[in-house]
Structures are given as structure tokens and as C-alpha cells.
Amino acid sequence: MDLTTLRAKYIEAVAAAATEAALEDVRLAALGKKGEISALMATLGKMDPDQRKAAGAAMNLLRDEIDAALRAKKAGLADAALNERLRSEWLDVTLPGRPRPHGTIHPVSQVMEELTAIFADMGFAVAEGPQVESDWYNFDALNIPPEHPARQEHDTFFMHRAPGDNRPPHVLRTHTSPVQIRAMTENGAPIRVIAPGRVYRMDMDQTHTPMFHQVEGLAIDRDISMANLKWTLEEFCRAFFEVDRVELRFRASHFPFTEPSAEVDIRYSNVGGQLRIGEGDKWMEILGSGMVHPKVLAAAGVDPDKWQGFAFGMGIDRIAMLKYGIPDLRAFFESDLRWLRHYGFAALDMPDLAGGLSR
């Protein structure tokens, strides 16, 4: 084959190659070790010197020309690939952002995080217990005898037992106090825990829902007193409501599992639907509390002659309403998206004391 034909063949093949792989095949066929042009150049050795000089120059020229064509085409293909990427990955960064539908953190969850941060700072760990509880944990161990009104059907949700199973039925826990027993049984004394969670009572009106939230507090040591309880609750309220002045009112009360017992109200004002803590002439009950009854300590395996301390049970939904000015408790559990968007929190609003809780 003469060089002109060979030249035409490969220049055409280079032009026709549509991909870098096809181009590489052309290169191998022409200039590879076993390529046609390489083979031709190998014949130079057998020529006499004059012939070799002329043919060699022509072949070098051809080889360089095809090599140049291959390189140019390769660069062209790479450019085309880049342009295609630029075209398909094009993005107008000046367009306004498209908001995606997103959920919010429920005020109850937010408040649980807030109060956990505050009590953690005071040395309280978080304890947990089941929502379906045995009647022993929910009642007996807490010194609530079988005939106590709290046990009556209209307050408590009872679980079913299999027919023929005559053991007392489990209940949906009516308060977080059974976690006191579980925590002390597990860890003994001294102990400092809070236990936030869901509780259930058969009750439904403007200020009551059949499921609501409490946080139990328990501090047991050698010489813990009501004074420590008062200080702890006032500290908590100052941090939680983010005000310097809070006023708590301790009212003598009765719970079977504490002696003495007190219910605690917080002073607030309501001016045109705006709730303010620490001023005004209204009081909202936010918790029950007292010194843990010796029988309760004993039921949890803690020696009442050596240990004593306080417990409280606070309504989380109540303090959430007060802090965030939410007027109706029932709306908490209606899953109304408009309500959640209004009162909910952004997912990354993690409360912490250093950051100033709710910012």
C-alpha cells in the first residue's frame, strides 16, 4: 500500500472515531507495536542506504502526521465530554432557594430537652420506666393501698389479662412515680434522677387529656430536706422560664408516697393572653412533691433509717404552656400541622444552658 493511501485511511479513521476508546483502537492499528505503520517502518532496515533515506523521511512524516491527528482528535473528544458535562450539570446559583416541606420539634419534646439540660447541670441523671406498668410499681410500692381512690377505675386505664389469669392487671402508668422505685431498686442510694415521660389518666377537658407528660424528680442522700427541694425547684424555674424572679407557693397537701407533702404553684399574670411568670395575681399548679415516705424507700430496698430525700412530679405540658404561651392543652395532641408550625421548634434548636436555652 502506498503512503498516500495509508495516510488517507488513517486520517479518515481518526476523523470517524467517536469515542476515546475507538480512537485508541485506531492508534494501535496504525502506530501500535503491531500497527500497520510501525510494520512499514520495520522494512527500512532491509533497504539500501539511498532508498532508506528517502523512504524513511516520508514514513517519519506520515507517522508524525497521524500522531498529530490522533492527539488533536483526543483533545477534541475530551473537550466535547467536558462541554457535555458542563451542559448537563448546569445550575443557576442565582435562583431563589426552594423551601422543602419540613417537620418541627413538638413543644413537649423541646421542653423535655430543656428541663433535662437544667437538671443535668444540677447533677440529675435521666431514669426511665415502662408506660405499661405493673400495679405493684404504680401503686403498692408507692404506699397506695388497694382501696385508695387513685386506684378506682375512673382514673386508671387497666390492661387486659388472658381469661383465667387472675393476677392483678397491668395499668398504663398514672404518674412517673413508679420510676422512683425502679431507679432506687437498680441503683440504691444516694441517688439523683429525673424521669420525664408519658402518663395516662381517664380524664378529658380543657386542662386534661388522657395522655400527658410528667417529669419525676428524686434526690436521696443522708440529710436531704424540704429546704433542698425548695431551692432545687426555684433554681429550676429561674433557669427554665429564663427570668430572675420566680415566685413559688408551697401548699400543704397529701400524697401516700411522701410525708410531708406539698403542691407547688407558680405566680403568673395573664395580660391580654400574654402569660408572664413571676408577676401578677394568678397561680398555676405545676407539681406535687414532698419527702419520700419511709415505706417507699423500704419497698425499693433503701434503708429509711440511713437515707432520706425529696421527690416531685411536675406537669411538663403545663410548664410548656406557661413558657411558650400556649392557651389550650388539647391542641398539644391534635397533630394539627398549622399549630405545629406555629409552636414547633426547628430541628437544630437543641437547648443547652451555655447557649441560653431557648435563645
Ligand code: PHE
Ligand atoms: N405522682 C404525683 C402525681 O402524679 C406527683 C408527685 C410526685 C407527688 C412525687 C409527690 C412526689 O400527682
